[in-house]
Amino acid sequence: MPQPALRGPIEVVGTGLLGTSIGLACRRQGLEVLLSDVSTEHVRTASGLGAGRPRLPEDRPQLVVVAVPPAYLGEAIAQALAAGDAVVTDVGSIKSGPLADVAQLAGIERYVGGHPMAGSERSGPLAATAALFDGRPWAVTPHETSAPDAVALVEELARLCGAVPVRLSPQEHDKAVARTSHVPHLLSVLVAARLTQAPPEHLALSGQGVRDVTRVAGGDPALYRQIVGANAAAVLSLLGEVRDQLDDVIDAVSSADGAALEAVLAQGVAGTRAIPGKHGGPARPMRAVFVSVPDHPGELARLFADAGASEVNIEDVRIDHDPGRPVGLVELSVEESRADHLLSSLESRGWVTHR
Amino acid sequence: MPQPALRGPIEVVGTGLLGTSIGLACRRQGLEVLLSDVSTEHVRTASGLGAGRPRLPEDRPQLVVVAVPPAYLGEAIAQALAAGDAVVTDVGSIKSGPLADVAQLAGIERYVGGHPMAGSERSGPLAATAALFDGRPWAVTPHETSAPDAVALVEELARLCGAVPVRLSPQEHDKAVARTSHVPHLLSVLVAARLTQAPPEHLALSGQGVRDVTRVAGGDPALYRQIVGANAAAVLSLLGEVRDQLDDVIDAVSSADGAALEAVLAQGVAGTRAIPGKHGGPARPMRAVFVSVPDHPGELARLFADAGASEVNIEDVRIDHDPGRPVGLVELSVEESRADHLLSSLESRGWVTHR
Numbered sequence: 001m002p003q004p005a006l007r008g009p010i011e012v013v014g015t016g017l018l019g020t021s022i023g024l025a026c027r028r029q030g031l032e033v034l035l036s037d038v039s040t041e042h043v044r045t046a047s048g049l050g051a052g053r054p055r056l057p058e059d060r061p062q063l064v065v066v067a068v069p070p071a072y073l074g075e076a077i078a079q080a081l082a083a084g085d086a087v088v089t090d091v092g093s094i095k096s097g098p099l100a101d102v103a104q105l106a107g108i109e110r111y112v113g114g115h116p117m118a119g120s121e122r123s124g125p126l127a128a129t130a131a132l133f134d135g136r137p138w139a140v141t142p143h144e145t146s147a148p149d150a151v152a153l154v155e156e157l158a159r160l161c162g163a164v165p166v167r168l169s170p171q172e173h174d175k176a177v178a179r180t181s182h183v184p185h186l187l188s189v190l191v192a193a194r195l196t197q198a199p200p201e202h203l204a205l206s207g208q209g210v211r212d213v214t215r216v217a218g219g220d221p222a223l224y225r226q227i228v229g230a231n232a233a234a235v236l237s238l239l240g241e242v243r244d245q246l247d248d249v250i251d252a253v254s255s256a257d258g259a260a261l262e263a264v265l266a267q268g269v270a271g272t273r274a275i276p277g278k279h280g281g282p283a284r285p286m287r288a289v290f291v292s293v294p295d296h297p298g299e300l301a302r303l304f305a306d307a308g309a310s311e312v313n314i315e316d317v318r319i320d321h322d323p324g325r326p327v328g329l330v331e332l333s334v335e336e337s338r339a340d341h342l343l344s345s346l347e348s349r350g351w352v353t354h355r
Numbered sequence: 356m357p358q359p360a361l362r363g364p365i366e367v368v369g370t371g372l373l374g375t376s377i378g379l380a381c382r383r384q385g386l387e388v389l390l391s392d393v394s395t396e397h398v399r400t401a402s403g404l405g406a407g408r409p410r411l412p413e414d415r416p417q418l419v420v421v422a423v424p425p426a427y428l429g430e431a432i433a434q435a436l437a438a439g440d441a442v443v444t445d446v447g448s449i450k451s452g453p454l455a456d457v458a459q460l461a462g463i464e465r466y467v468g469g470h471p472m473a474g475s476e477r478s479g480p481l482a483a484t485a486a487l488f489d490g491r492p493w494a495v496t497p498h499e500t501s502a503p504d505a506v507a508l509v510e511e512l513a514r515l516c517g518a519v520p521v522r523l524s525p526q527e528h529d530k531a532v533a534r535t536s537h538v539p540h541l542l543s544v545l546v547a548a549r550l551t552q553a554p555p556e557h558l559a560l561s562g563q564g565v566r567d568v569t570r571v572a573g574g575d576p577a578l579y580r581q582i583v584g585a586n587a588a589a590v591l592s593l594l595g596e597v598r599d600q601l602d603d604v605i606d607a608v609s610s611a612d613g614a615a616l617e618a619v620l621a622q623g624v625a626g627t628r629a630i631p632g633k634h635g636g637p638a639r640p641m642r643a644v645f646v647s648v649p650d651h652p653g654e655l656a657r658l659f660a661d662a663g664a665s666e667v668n669i670e671d672v673r674i675d676h677d678p679g680r681p682v683g684l685v686e687l688s689v690e691e692s693r694a695d696h697l698l699s700s701l702e703s704r705g706w707v708t709h710r
Contacts, residue, residue, distance in 0.1 A: 117562050129709035131647045131684070137560050166559045176557035184546045184568040186604055189619060190597050191539045192626030202531035204521045205492050206630050207472050209571040213539040216564040218627040221620035225613050232608050239605050242545050246601065249541055250594050253587050258580050264544060265576035271547030272573040275561050292486045300669050304659035314655050317672040329486070354484035 005149070006156040008032040011061035011086070013076055015039075015046035018091045018116065019067030020128035023051030025161040028130045034059050046125040063153055065114075066090035070226045074101025081107040087150040089114045089157065093177065094230040095141045095170035103143070112154040113141035113170055115177075116163055131162070138163035141170045178234035183242065185216050185224060186235070192217035208318070286315060287339040289332045290354035291346060303330065303351065310345035312338045329354070360504070361511040363387040366416035366441070368431055370394075370401035373446045373471065374422030375483035378406030380516040383485045389414050401480040418508055420469075421445040425581050429456025436462040442505040444469045444512065448532065449585040450496045450525035458498070467509040468496035468525055470532075471518055486517070493518035496525045533589035538597065540571050540579060541590070547572035563673075641670060642694040644687045645709035646701060658685065658706065665700035667693045684709075 008031035012019045015037040023033045023046060033052025037043045043054050055061075064080040066073065066088065073092045080088045081102065088111045092098055095113045102108060116138040138158035142151045151167075158165040168176060192214040195203060228235055245264060252260035293299045307314055316333035334342055343353050363386035367374040370392040378388045378401060388407025392398045398409050410416075419435040421428065421443065428447045435443045436457065443466045447453055450468045457463060471493040493513035497506045506522075513520040523531060547569040550558060583590055600619060607615035648654045662669055671688035689697055698708050 117560055126710065129645075131707060131709060134647065134684070139560060166556060168556060172557070173560075176553070176560045179549055179553050179557060180561045180565045183549060184565045187542045187546050188564075188568050189623030189626075190600055190604075191542050192623040193600060193619065194534055194538060194593055194596060195626035195629045196622055198531070198534050198629070200631070201521060201523060202527070202534060203629055203631055205472055205494060205528075205531045206535045209543075210535045210539045211630060212567045212570050213543050214623070214627050214630070215567050217620075217623035219620075219624075221617045221624060224620050225617040228608060228616060229611060229613055232611065236605065236608055238549055239601065239608070241549060243598070243601055243605065245545055245548060246594065246598055249545075250591065250598065253583060253591055253594070256584060256587065258584055261583060262576045262580040264548065265572075265574075265579050267551055268544030268547040268569070268572035269574075269576060271544075271550035272569050274550045274553070274558055275566060275569070276555070276558055290484075292489070300659050300663065300672075302663070304655050308655065308657070317655070329489070352484075352486060354486060355481060 006031070006153055006160060007062065009034050009059060009061045010157070011036065011055055011059070011064045012052065012067060013037070013064060013080060014067035015042040015051065015125050016067060017124060017127045019065065020046040020049065020051045020125040021130065021132040022065055022067065022091070022161060024049065024128055024130035025133060027052060029160050031160075034061055042125055046128070049125060049128065051125070051128065060084060061086045063157060064088045065157070070094065070230055073098040077102050077111060078105055081105055081111060086110065087112065087153045089154045091116055093227050095139075095173045097230050099143055099170050109145050109147045110150050111143070112146045112150050113143070113173075114154055114158065115139040115141070115173060116158070116161070118163070133158075134162035136163045137166045139173050140165045140167050141173045142167070143170060174231050175234045178231055178238050182228050182231055182235050183238045185219065186228065186239070187242065188214055188217040286333050287336040289334060289339055289342055291330050291332065292352040292354070293330045300330070306346055306349045306351065307332065307342060310342055312342040312345075361386070361508055361515060362417065364389050364414060364416045365512070366391065366410055366414070366419045367407065368392070368419060368421045368435060369423035370397040370406065370480050371422060372479060372482045373487075374420065375401040375404065375406045375480040376485065376487040377420055377422065377446070377516060379404065379483055379485035380488060382407060384515050386515075389416055397480055401483070404480060404483065406480070406483065415439060416441045418512060419443045420512070425449065425585055428453040432457050432466060433460055436460055436466060441465065442467065442508050444509045446471055448582055450494075450528045452585050454498055454525050464500050464502045465505050466498070467501045467505050468498070468528075469509055469513065470494040470496065470528060471513070471516070473518070488513075489517035491518045492521045494528050495520045495522050496528045497522070498525060529586050530589045533586055533593050537583050537586055537590050538593045540574065541583065541594070542597065543569055543572040641688050642691040644689060644694055644697055646685050646687065647707040647709070648685045655685070661701055661704045661706065662687065662697060665697050667697040667700075
């Protein structure tokens with residue numbers, strides 16, 4: 001391993017959720033962090049949380065992390081490049097647009113885009129945490145003239161924050177998030193929008209499936225309008241594909257062509273299998289174990305204590321949300337080879353499992 | 356409360372997951388259950404599990420529950436109506452088609468359709484459980500000539516199985532499940548299908564959102580082909596709306612009309628809020644509490660034991676699945692008024708929470 005080149009100070013411009021979390025993560029590693037924001041109150045809050053200290057005019061940062069709202073990214077990156085000789089990165093969710101804004105500036109070789117795949121439904125410095133990036137992918141998006149040392153420094157920042165750097169060109173990044181984030185969001189919205197017109201007795205039949213499909217549609221319209229708008233080309237290309245395949249589905253259902261419909265459904269199954277497994281490794285065979293749990297305090301605790309005593313690692317948990325249920329149905333995902341052991345172990349402790 | 360009219364025997368035709376589960380639930384209440392199936396092995400298995408005994412020619416059931424695959428529903432309902440004077444119901448996921456098949460038969464006033472909103476990714480009698488229907492909606496779908504006593508008997512079956520009867524006409528039922536189940540499934544498939552064409556380094560940026568949106572797309576294509584095909588009219592009507600609104604989205608993104616895009620996004624938010632809350636009651640204000648949990652056996656147990664000790668009821672759990680994460684981020688949903696208490700309580704026990 002080469003000696004770490006990232007020694008600080010690190011300036012964080014914009015002390016919202018992401019900026020303050022980066023400050024906290026860098027401070028956790030003992031690096032000096034300088035904070036700036038148009039809101040002095042945000043700087044005070046972030047500083048009070050231990051994310052760093054306010055930047056002074058004589059400070060000379062080694063790395064500047066721009067964490068401002070999408071509309072101000074280009075301007076803030078340009079200012080950071082002009083202010084000294086620091087390497088500059090940002091955490092914006094779209095990469096081509098901000099790069100185009102600054103591509104002709106002096107010092108552009110010191111700019112390397114970034115995008116940590118982390119967030120929260122909350123915003124602002126009070127929602128920040130040093131652990132926000134632990135194990136998350138962090139896209140690092142060098143452009144053609146980015147200096148290799150600058151790229152290495154930004155990747156080191158990602159690792160130092162606990163994330164896993166994933167190197168992509170700005171254009172590839174934008175295509176990737178259109179596919180894995182923006183288009184899923186928009187189709188989730190189209191499903192959810194249909195629910196606004198339904199009588200309550202129809203919605204009474206809602207199960208877990210529609211709840212899962214529509215969860216992300218609850219995100220802030222003002223924010224997603226900006227994100228989708230800034231990635232229009234990549235989003236439109238995929239929406240065109242969706243439209244074509246939607247027409248295929250409509251044709252197949254209209255003409256009762258079951259084989260054509262099944263071919264599309266099978267492609268969906270293949271898509272779910274293409275998503276990488278937990279921890280980036282290959283997907284291990286998992287099995288769901290179902291247990292009835294009374295819906296009051298302590299029962300889940302008792303279940304997990306009993307599951308823990310059986311030495312089986314629980315990879316995922318889902319609690320059934322259907323209406324009217326006095327007893328919850330809890331689904332524990334475990335490695336297939338451990339499921340029978342877990343079932344017997346829970347049953348021997350008096351749990352009602354569903355084999 | 357009137358005296359229960361459902362005294363048995365109940366015949367279950369088709370001893371797969373649903374039929375056997377109904378047998379187990381009725382036996383749990385002490386009712387006599389008669390089992391029949393074209394597969395004598397399934398009957399033997401279901402009987403061995405305690406779901407009832409094989410039906411004999413001289414048996415005279417009070418209620419027949421038809422739980423056969425979609426393609427055989429009409430025929431099995433007709434046979435049950437002709438075989439005696441029992442009330443007949445079924446558990447098929449589409450209601451208009453089977454009714455049309457039998458509407459002209461003698462005794463049709465004794466038929467009342469049903470559809471428990473319960474299932475499992477597994478099938479067959481071995482996957483059955485008496486608890487499958489606990490607290491689930493169970494659609495009861497009388498037609499125009501269904502006898503009131505027959506309707507009451509089927510609603511009593513639903514309650515006896517622990518479910519909550521929801522009365523709808525067959526046509527309303529089919530429209531409702533098109534909206535809450537079939538169309539969400541198809542759009543989930545369209546999102547998942549896009550992932551099959553993506554390079555692995557793009558999929559490395561997959562977060563929880565796309566995993567949620569695409570989960571149901573993993574369902575069996577052969578089964579969903581039948582279900583969607585049998586509900587073509589209601590599905591097509593909604594897919595037409597989706598197509599129109601998809602065109603609106605494409606137009607808004609193409610022409611950079613942010614206000615038009617935001618209006619669609621806002622309708623999505625409204626749709627997520629229209630889904631009824633847990634236990635059918637009004638949605639209570641909830642808050643998410645985030646905790647870092649090392650990814651090995653026993654840690655979740657310890658977390659839930661500590662949460663249980665704080666006397667806060669955990670309404671939902673979500674474990675972050677992002678790749679590369681050595682520490683899991685666990686999201687606990689609790690009533691808003693209890694969140695701060697839970698956070699302090701967990702922190703005092705050494706947990707790293709994310710405020």
